[in-house]
Amino acid sequence: MDAIILVGGQGARLRPLTLTRHKSLIPIANRPALDHLLSWLSSFGIERAILAMGQSQEDLVRGYPEGSWGSITITHVVEHERLESGGAIRNAVRTAKPEGPFLVLNGDIYVDFDLQAALAAHHRTNARLTLALCPVIDPSPFGVAIVDSNSQITGFVEKPPPGTAASDLVNAGVWLFDPSLVQEIPPGAVRVEETLFPSLVGRRENVLGYCFEGLWADLGTPARYLELSQSLVKRSGAPLLGRAVQVAEDANIEGSAIGAGSSVAEGAHVTGSVLWEDVRVEAGARIKDSVLANGVTIGAGAVVSGAVIGQGANVTVGAQVQQGELLEPGEQRG
Structure with a gap:
């Protein structure tokens, strides 16, 4: 299975740290953030990591050149204009041509949970899309998913005011795509979180929320x-x-x-x-x-x-x- 890692952003919220270093290279426990994602993917048998990159990211290219990285093969797909998550996924699929279902990960997260169990749940339920969901104490800074008793996602709330959230489950930035979904991503620079995902849920498509207990973090801010x-x-x-x-x-x-x-x-x-x-x-x-x-x-x-x-x-x-x-x-x- 392939994984597309979205590393094209500029890390503006992490400045001044990202003025001199790509956000995927900031050290976590003295290793680059991307190291942790690749090691995690490798431990569950993912074979290829497709880095969906922006322009002028020479430090990332040097740190993670195309070719073998342990048991994973790294492939670069470069965006020539800002594409947001939807455009980046569409561009990566068109260029790198993953076969069958594939993973998509935000490049500015740290995650540690049983990916194999999530993949098994996706296949067992015949889901078209599976979103990894993590419970947090304060979901107000994040996108929140509402799930029913069968773990089907029934709605989303983006950054609910403190104390008002209908759920404490946040979108962890790890998604499992059926390949047929790519043609449903609207054209242009769009975010799947704001277009494809709510559209699928609104049409009552089979969108699974896989809730996990484990260490997760969005690295979007210095705090x-x-x-x-x-x-x-x-x-x-x-x-x-x-x-x-x-x-x-x-x-x-x-x-x-x-x-x-x-x-x-x-x-x-x-x-x-x-x-x-x-x-x-x-x-x-x-x-x-x-x-x-x-x-x-x-x-x-x-x-x-x-x-x-x-x-x-x-x-x-x-x-x-x-x-x-x-x-x-x-x-x-x-």
């Missing part, structure tokens, strides 16, 4: 990205340290992931944060609930709390970066 990292660190039971990370004996690292080549000097504290590669944290600095891109320097005694700092930025000695602040790549604070 969600940070929350996922904190969950993975908690699950590991210890901080996640990349290659050649140097941590002083009296430095304190809690609930954090620290990328290759980074250093944390004496007396520094790093709590609940993500540090990419080659980050330097000098003596006595304190970092909490923050994301620091590669090459960032945090000066001695500086304090960073609840911030997102772009590549190569410099927080000078004793400076402060406060909750909600974003520092652009190369910016200096202090």
